Amino acid sequence: MQRLNGKETAKQIRTELKDKVNLRKQMGQKTPHLAAVLIGNDGGSLSYVTAKVKACEEIGFESTLIRYEDSISEDALLDKVHELNDDETIDGFIVQLPLPEHINEIKVTDTISPNKDVDGFHPMNLGNMMLNLPGFLPATPAGIIELIRRYNIETSGKHCVIIGRSNIVGTPLSMMLSRNSNPGNCTVTLAHSRTKNLKEICLQADILIAAIGKPNFVSADMVKENAVIIDVGTTRVDDASRERGWRLVGDVNFNEVSPKASFITPVPGGVGPMTIASLMMNTLKAMELNGK
Amino acid sequence: MQRLNGKETAKQIRTELKDKVNLRKQMGQKTPHLAAVLIGNDGGSLSYVTAKVKACEEIGFESTLIRYEDSISEDALLDKVHELNDDETIDGFIVQLPLPEHINEIKVTDTISPNKDVDGFHPMNLGNMMLNLPGFLPATPAGIIELIRRYNIETSGKHCVIIGRSNIVGTPLSMMLSRNSNPGNCTVTLAHSRTKNLKEICLQADILIAAIGKPNFVSADMVKENAVIIDVGTTRVDDASRERGWRLVGDVNFNEVSPKASFITPVPGGVGPMTIASLMMNTLKAMELNGK
Numbered sequence: 001m002q003r004l005n006g007k008e009t010a011k012q013i014r015t016e017l018k019d020k021v022n023l024r025k026q027m028g029q030k031t032p033h034l035a036a037v038l039i040g041n042d043g044g045s046l047s048y049v050t051a052k053v054k055a056c057e058e059i060g061f062e063s064t065l066i067r068y069e070d071s072i073s074e075d076a077l078l079d080k081v082h083e084l085n086d087d088e089t090i091d092g093f094i095v096q097l098p099l100p101e102h103i104n105e106i107k108v109t110d111t112i113s114p115n116k117d118v119d120g121f122h123p124m125n126l127g128n129m130m131l132n133l134p135g136f137l138p139a140t141p142a143g144i145i146e147l148i149r150r151y152n153i154e155t156s157g158k159h160c161v162i163i164g165r166s167n168i169v170g171t172p173l174s175m176m177l178s179r180n181s182n183p184g185n186c187t188v189t190l191a192h193s194r195t196k197n198l199k200e201i202c203l204q205a206d207i208l209i210a211a212i213g214k215p216n217f218v219s220a221d222m223v224k225e226n227a228v229i230i231d232v233g234t235t236r237v238d239d240a241s242r243e244r245g246w247r248l249v250g251d252v253n254f255n256e257v258s259p260k261a262s263f264i265t266p267v268p269g270g271v272g273p274m275t276i277a278s279l280m281m282n283t284l285k286a287m288e289l290n291g292k
Numbered sequence: 293m294q295r296l297n298g299k300e301t302a303k304q305i306r307t308e309l310k311d312k313v314n315l316r317k318q319m320g321q322k323t324p325h326l327a328a329v330l331i332g333n334d335g336g337s338l339s340y341v342t343a344k345v346k347a348c349e350e351i352g353f354e355s356t357l358i359r360y361e362d363s364i365s366e367d368a369l370l371d372k373v374h375e376l377n378d379d380e381t382i383d384g385f386i387v388q389l390p391l392p393e394h395i396n397e398i399k400v401t402d403t404i405s406p407n408k409d410v411d412g413f414h415p416m417n418l419g420n421m422m423l424n425l426p427g428f429l430p431a432t433p434a435g436i437i438e439l440i441r442r443y444n445i446e447t448s449g450k451h452c453v454i455i456g457r458s459n460i461v462g463t464p465l466s467m468m469l470s471r472n473s474n475p476g477n478c479t480v481t482l483a484h485s486r487t488k489n490l491k492e493i494c495l496q497a498d499i500l501i502a503a504i505g506k507p508n509f510v511s512a513d514m515v516k517e518n519a520v521i522i523d524v525g526t527t528r529v530d531d532a533s534r535e536r537g538w539r540l541v542g543d544v545n546f547n548e549v550s551p552k553a554s555f556i557t558p559v560p561g562g563v564g565p566m567t568i569a570s571l572m573m574n575t576l577k578a579m580e581l582n583g584k
Contacts, residue, residue: 106425123419123427130418130467131459133398157486159493165470167423174466175422178457178482187493189481190470194449201451201479 001258002151004230004265006143009150010273014059017280021060032287033062034118034279035084035093039077039103040070044236045096052094055276061283064090074103078111085113092118092136092286094279115290118282121168129172132179134289136282141173143274144209144230146281148183153207153228153263160186161205163198163251164212169232173209198222210251220256229257229264232271248272293550294443296522296557298435301442302565306351309572313352324579325354326410326571327376327385331369331395332362337388344386347568353575356382366395370403377405384410384578386571407582410574413460421464424471426581428574433465435566436501436522438573440475445499445520445555448477453497455543456504457484461524465501490514502543512548521549521556524563540564 021031034056038049049065056063066080077095084093093116099105114124120138128135137145148155160177164170170190178188191201193212202208202222210218211232223229233251250267258264265271313323326348330341341357348355358372369387376385385408391397406416412430420427429437440447452469456462462482470480483493485504494500494514502510503524515521525543542559550556557563 106423123423123425124416125419126422127415127417127419130422130463131398131415133415135415157488159488165472171422171467171470174470174482175463178463178466178484180457180486185484185486187481187483187487189479190466191479192470192477194472194477195479196449196451 001261002263004147004151004263004270006147006265006271006274007269009147010143010277012150013146013277013281014055017059017061017284020284025060030287031060031062032091032283033064033089034283035064035066035087035090037066037068037077037080037084037093037095039068039072039096039099042098045098049096052276052279055280056283059280061280070100072100072103074107077103077108081108081111085111085116090116091290092116092283094119116286118279118286120172120282126172130175132181136285137176137278138168138172139278139282140169140232140271140275141176142282143278144173144232144271145176145183146278147230147265147271147274148228151263153183155183155207156185158186158206159189159204160207160209161189161191161202162209162211163191163195163202163218164210164232165190165192166211169211170209173211177207212251214251215249216251216253218252218257220253220260223257223260225260226262227260229261230271231265231267234267234272293553294555296439296443296555296562298439298557298563298566299561301439302435302569304442305438305569305573306347309351309353309576312576317352322579323352323354324575325356325381325383326575327356327358327379327382329358329360329369329372329376329385329387331360331364331388331391334390337390341388343568344571347572348575351572353572362392364392364395366399369395369400373400373403377403377408382408383582384408384575386411408578410571410578412464412574418464422467424473428577429468429570430460430464431570431574432461432524432563432567433468434574435570436465436524436563437468437475438570439522439557439563439566440520443555445475447475447499450478450498451481451496452478452499452501453481453483453494454501454503455483455487455490455494455510456502456524457482458503461503462501465503469499504543506543507541508543508545510544510549512545512552515549515552517552518554519552521553522563523557523559526559526564 053063114122120136125135174190177186207228209230215235231250231252236246237249239247248268345355406414412428417427466482469478499520501522507527523542523544526540528538529541531539540560
């Protein structure tokens with residue numbers, strides 16, 4: 001069993017990006033600039049955005065954090081999105097989700113220019129992904145693909161079972177792994193809450209990806225010998241032994257499953273760090289695409 | 293075994309649309325108007341477009357057929373697309389594919405306004421489909437969904453295996469059947485040319501959909517008892533006994549497979565007529581969406 005070390009891989013990607021940025025600086029070229037809009041004071045959202053800003057700093061990207069109170073109106077937020085779309089110094093930006101209830105998330109996502117949509121959530125980018133055309137890939141699925149690529153895991157002709165059909169992980173990942181690309185060319189089964197015989201289906205998986213947010217859901221009896229296991233789950237579970245009072249738990253029962261796996265991502269330190277690395281790669285790409 | 297009679301169902305849909313159009317006429321409202329752009333003299337393309345125009349006439353939709361020689365430049369075609377986008381009398385339009393080699397199909401598709409894209413090929417419409425948001429669904433998959441709906445075939449929790457990952461059938465259909473909708477909520481496996489153990493995978497299918505364009509590819513030993521069989525294939529095969537010299541053959545060996553099936557689409561008269569019915573439904577929807 002080999003661990004898919006997302007933390008180390010993400011670090012490697014940050015180093016590569018840093019080298020690229022330094023080279024650009026030496027040549028007097030622009031450095032990538034990511035803006036992040038954060039609304040309210042949710043602890044999870046704040047820590048995600050902080051990690052993104054920190055990654056920018058480490059790599060040498062410019063970053064701008066824009067914070068609003070929960071009370072901001074939809075119109076005011078949409079005005080800001082238009083301003084960021086038009087701001088030539090900003091290469092890409094994200095509006096951290098979830099948004100307060102009085103703001104229409106779909107409207108906000110659709111208003112972001114597809115050319116600056118480094119989260120890859122815009123329908124135009126998802127449609128282009130489905131057609132295997134250039135565009136921004138959603139950060140978490142793209143991070144998983146990058147991890148698979150860097151560990152030289154063969155995917156062509158493999159049966160990949162994905163548990164969970166979310167818009168940001170399971171569904172786009174099913175597209176990315178089934179297209180004619182490398183990594184890709186998998187036979188993909190997309191399973192979800194309505195799936196019957198889930199165990200039987202999972203047992204067929206050469207590559208099993210769990211993205212449902214149910215701690216320790218995947219047990220050893222659901223896994224084929226030598227399967228590749230990717231765990232996207234990160235649920236906060238109370239843990240009095242930790243100073244902060246909680247720990248992150250994945251969708252896979254790691255202790256039970258890992259002895260059967262050929263490769264497996266730990267939680268934390270697996271998929272999570274790759275998501276931010278993807279966002280950084282998308283930001284550099286945004287700058288290049290916009291011809292700077 | 294019950295045949296899924298697409299020909300009859302499409303006729304029923306045309307009657308319903310005709311009634312709606314008549315009601316609109318009585319109320320002095322606009323009737324839907326579909327434009328079709330046809331380039332060159334390919335026999336297949338000409339017969340598809342002719343069938344679409346004929347369907348419009350039967351229902352009482354207005355239709356405009358715009359024909360160009362193969363030699364039309366990309367710029368001239370794009371100008372026409374812009375003109376149709378801006379023409380308020382046109383509710384929806386299609387540019388019949390394939391296009392001559394010197395014209396970039398992706399550029400043409402992307403230039404069509406998503407609000408008039410009644411073929412449902414624009415990335416914006418595909419992305420919205422993935423997100424289960426309003427938009428135009430690609431005509432063939434939408435026709436299959438409509439056929440399943442009208443025959444009250446249960447899909448929730450069923451295992452659906454789709455053979456073929458094309459951009460216009462297999463891939464979008466995999467999304468539509470896996471989303472949380474009715475019909476939908478299937479566990480979907482998308483199989484294709486790189487799939488290993490195809491027979492074993494097909495044998496698990498409660499609903500088996502073949503969309504690869506290989507005559508009689510699906511044999512009885514690949515089909516589970518009582519499966520629902522949807523055959524999207526329509527390959528022209530030489531047939532000296534027919535006056536026109538060919539006949540349409542599906543991807544499924546109908547004679548062999550039909551005794552095992554609970555429902556099965558014939559070829560011709562199954563999925564084919566539903567595609568045009570979908571296009572007509574999309575055209576009415578386009579008019580309604582554009583507030584007329």
